Amino acid sequence: MLETFSAPTSQSLVSSTEPSVQIRNLNFHYGEGDLFKQVLFDINLEIYSGQIVILTGPSGSGKTTLLTLIGALRTIQDGNLQILGQELKGLNPKKLVQIRKNIGFIFQAHNLFYSLTARQNVMMSTDLFAHEGGNAMAAAKAAEILGELGLSERVDYKPHALSGGQKQRVAIARALVNRPNLILADEPTAALDKKSGRNVVTLMQKMAKEEGITILMVTHDNRILDVADRIINLVDGNLESDNIINNFSASHDEAGMDSRTFML
Numbered sequence: 001m002l003e004t005f006s007a008p009t010s011q012s013l014v015s016s017t018e019p020s021v022q023i024r025n026l027n028f029h030y031g032e033g034d035l036f037k038q039v040l041f042d043i044n045l046e047i048y049s050g051q052i053v054i055l056t057g058p059s060g061s062g063k064t065t066l067l068t069l070i071g072a073l074r075t076i077q078d079g080n081l082q083i084l085g086q087e088l089k090g091l092n093p094k095k096l097v098q099i100r101k102n103i104g105f106i107f108q109a110h111n112l113f114y115s116l117t118a119r120q121n122v123m124m125s126t127d128l129f130a131h132e133g134g135n136a137m138a139a140a141k142a143a144e145i146l147g148e149l150g151l152s153e154r155v156d157y158k159p160h161a162l163s164g165g166q167k168q169r170v171a172i173a174r175a176l177v178n179r180p181n182l183i184l185a186d187e188p189t190a191a192l193d194k195k196s197g198r199n200v201v202t203l204m205q206k207m208a209k210e211e212g213i214t215i216l217m218v219t220h221d222n223r224i225l226d227v228a229d230r231i232i233n234l235v236d237g238n239l240e241s242d243n244i245i246n247n248f249s250a251s252h253d254e255a256g257m258d259s260r261t262f263m264l
């Protein structure tokens, strides 16, 4: 599974003209026969480089399923899905692993290695780690990003000695350390206090604006909605709304918003 979570190194797949994510008529179901359950219905979506898109919607509406499809972690059954210019449908597992190297994943189950320190967990994801003489650089890079996330005092702690929110930040550091082209985050701030949550989104915002990294983030956290360029809402597997934020804030006052947009 390590490869799934390793952050990318190559910038070569990025093109400024193509969307980072392009989804056409995507359907998805779990199970077969009596257990058949369709959870995504005819999804169409384009996300461009440098955009921060927040995906929201009720529990069970298909947000995580959509994120894992975009992350090349599930097989495309019906429809088309292009990531960084590459069609995922029909790709063999080896190719899918290559695609995943350009994606930074942040999931709620953080999957840290418990025998390694915070710094070592982050180092594992760096492109320098495997190279001769690269370890000192990897260690420095790991410590730097942990510092940016407010963990400079904790770099040599192992996960069992870290709080839930601190572990989550180590997982975030690991996803961001190699500056992936695309970041997929599933409720990245859920376990964090206000200040840590803000640090995380500020760092993501900086990466999106300065480095053109595309971010798709599932969140129910109203405190961070302001970083979004766009908010999309999934209800019962259908994309119900798609709001570009400039228009959004100009044309909606908080009381008048569709309550489902902020479903908790």
Ligand SMILES: Nc1ncnc2c1ncn2[C@@H]1O[C@H](COP(=O)(O)OP(=O)(O)OP(=O)(O)O)[C@@H](O)[C@H]1O
Pocket (backbone or CB within 6 Å): 030, 031, 037, 039, 057, 058, 059, 060, 061, 062, 063, 064, 065, 066
């Ligand atoms: N592996 C699976 N097998 C069968 N059904 C599944 C599986 N994973 C999810 N589901 C079902 O698919 C639907 C969508 O689940 P998904 O996890 O994508 O929702 P979600 O929007 O992320 O919800 P939440 O906000 O609670 O995380 C749910 O009805 C769920 O029960």
Ligand SMILES: [Mg+2]
Pocket (backbone or CB within 6 Å): 063, 064, 065, 186
């Ligand atoms: Mg989910």
